[in-house]
Amino acid sequence: MPLGYTHRREAGKMDSIRWAVLGAGRFGSIHARAMQNMPGVELVALCTRNPRHQEQATRDFPGVEVMSEADQLLARDDVDTVTIATHWQDHHELTLQAFAADKNVLLEKPLAPSRNACLEVLAAARNAKGIFMVGHICRFDPRVSLAQQAILSGRIGKVVSMSAKRNLPVNAPLRLDKISPLMGDGVHDADLMMWFTGTLPSRVYGRQLHSRKTRFPEAGWAILEFGDHAVGVIETHWGLPANVATLIDARMEIVGTQGKLEIDCSHTGLELLDADGTKMQDTSYWPVQHGQIGGALRTELDYFAECVRRQQAPAVVTPIEAARAVIVMEAAEASAARGQPVELTWPVA
Numbered sequence: 001m002p003l004g005y006t007h008r009r010e011a012g013k014m015d016s017i018r019w020a021v022l023g024a025g026r027f028g029s030i031h032a033r034a035m036q037n038m039p040g041v042e043l044v045a046l047c048t049r050n051p052r053h054q055e056q057a058t059r060d061f062p063g064v065e066v067m068s069e070a071d072q073l074l075a076r077d078d079v080d081t082v083t084i085a086t087h088w089q090d091h092h093e094l095t096l097q098a099f100a101a102d103k104n105v106l107l108e109k110p111l112a113p114s115r116n117a118c119l120e121v122l123a124a125a126r127n128a129k130g131i132f133m134v135g136h137i138c139r140f141d142p143r144v145s146l147a148q149q150a151i152l153s154g155r156i157g158k159v160v161s162m163s164a165k166r167n168l169p170v171n172a173p174l175r176l177d178k179i180s181p182l183m184g185d186g187v188h189d190a191d192l193m194m195w196f197t198g199t200l201p202s203r204v205y206g207r208q209l210h211s212r213k214t215r216f217p218e219a220g221w222a223i224l225e226f227g228d229h230a231v232g233v234i235e236t237h238w239g240l241p242a243n244v245a246t247l248i249d250a251r252m253e254i255v256g257t258q259g260k261l262e263i264d265c266s267h268t269g270l271e272l273l274d275a276d277g278t279k280m281q282d283t284s285y286w287p288v289q290h291g292q293i294g295g296a297l298r299t300e301l302d303y304f305a306e307c308v309r310r311q312q313a314p315a316v317v318t319p320i321e322a323a324r325a326v327i328v329m330e331a332a333e334a335s336a337a338r339g340q341p342v343e344l345t346w347p348v349a
Contacts, residue, residue, distance in 0.1 A: 016042040017104075017305055020079045022070055022094055024048035024057040027108065028085035030286050032061060034293035034301055041305060047073045070094055074101040081130075081308055084108060088179055092117040095132075096124055104130035104308045106301075109137075110187050111322040115330055118323035119347055125319050131307050133314040134322035138188050139195065140300040141284060147254070147263050151196050157258030159197050162232040164189035164252040169240045176214035181236035182206070183329045186222055189252065190332075191317075191325035193224060193232040196254060200324065202227050205341040206332030212239075222332035225341075234332075245271065245278045323347070 017040060021032045024046045035043045045065040046057045057066045067073050074082070074097055081104040084094050092112040098105045111134050112118045125132045138144050151159060166185040168175070175184065194200060201224040210217035218239040224232040240249065250265035270281040281287075286297040307314045324346070331342040 016040050017081050017308055018042050018044045018079055019081045019083065020045040020047065020073055020076075021083045021085060022047045022073065022098075023084065023086035023108075024053045024066070025050070025085070028083070029057065029060060030293065030297065031083045031085055031301070032057075032064075034286065034298050036061075037292040038298075038301060038305065040309070044079050045073055045076070070097065074098055074103060080104060081106070083135075088183070089113050092121060095121050099124050099128040099130070099132075102129045105132045106135055106304050107133070108135045109322060110134075110183055110326045110329075111319070112326060115323075115327045118326050122319055122323055122347070131304070131311065131313065132319060133304050133307065134317060134319060135300055136188070136191055136317045136322060136325070137285065137296050137300055138192060139317050140296040140303065141265070142296075143263050143265060143284075144192060147252075147261055148192075148196055150261060151254065151256070152198075155258075156254065156256030156260055158229070159254055159256050160230050161255040162193050162196070162230065162252065164193070164233070165235040165237075165249060167235065167237040167240050167249040169244050169246075170218075170238065170242050175238055176212065176216045176218055178215075180208070180216035180220060180333065181218065181238045182208070182220035182222060182234075182332055183326070184236075185238075186220060186234045186236040186332070187325045187329050189232075189234045189236075190222070190224065190328040191321065192252065193226075193234075194321070194324060194328075197226060197230060199226050199229070200346055201225055201232070201328060201344055203341050203343050204328055204331045204335055206335035208333065208336040209237075217336075220332065220336065222329070222335075224328065243277050245280055247280045247282060320347070 019035055021028045035041050043064050047067045047070055049068055054066050082098050083106045085108045088110055095107055112121050203225040205223040207221045208217035209219040212218050219237040222234040246266050252263045254261050268280045268283045270283050272281050284295050286293050286295045335342040
């Protein structure tokens, strides 16, 4: 049993998983709120260097310690599992620190900011004593997982074409100074295309649009060539009109030799008109229902918690699969910068 794993069985019962969250921004706080209602889980601490986030976390999570230094949190013996939901550029370093502290680690995607950083994390994960998973939430969306089952069962024949878009209303200062659309959202569809086909692309061609005064371009496209067998096209645009009704215009069409299927994540089934206009409401990813966060995020957290309890490596998404998605998007951005396709080479699983 891993050294950092402090649970024990007494009278047939297992102690709670003692969980902490590194990163108390928007998504880290969503993780923390979801954990508060999970049976057999105790939210022990949150960590953030941002004073405003510290104050908000103290208000939102009374009785939960809010810390400012990751190394202090990781040194605690009463924390055996951590979620890392910090800025993506910090994922690599914090994950290595968490491995060194023998923690179970749920890392938000993307795994790391580059191919080389991903490979370093993969190497460290092989010797890590805790359970490790990257949070590719789309794999826990029933619309997506049911599509994957249909494809693998042969219902549409051999996949020959995939077309995906994952576009957002404009919020440039919030998103585009932190991460690019290709790495922030395109990474989802690159991962799903490889998951659906069970194959790796051999070449990628990327384009980006950068017309705003932001660190990253507001739009990106990637064409993935799966040898001579299939092509996947990914569109990510974070410049939809601010008053558009959709939360995220996410759709994918997969065409096979004997049929096709479509995944529509843009229509949530609940549309609300108020003084701010018309907006779709989240019913799938992390909706709050009866005071508890549910949806795909809760399914993902429950799955990881069960992997921790059983001390079994997660199978729904593996570290090498998460690394491959980063490698594809890094290559797409390199292609966009060079104006020519990039040949892909793959690390050994």
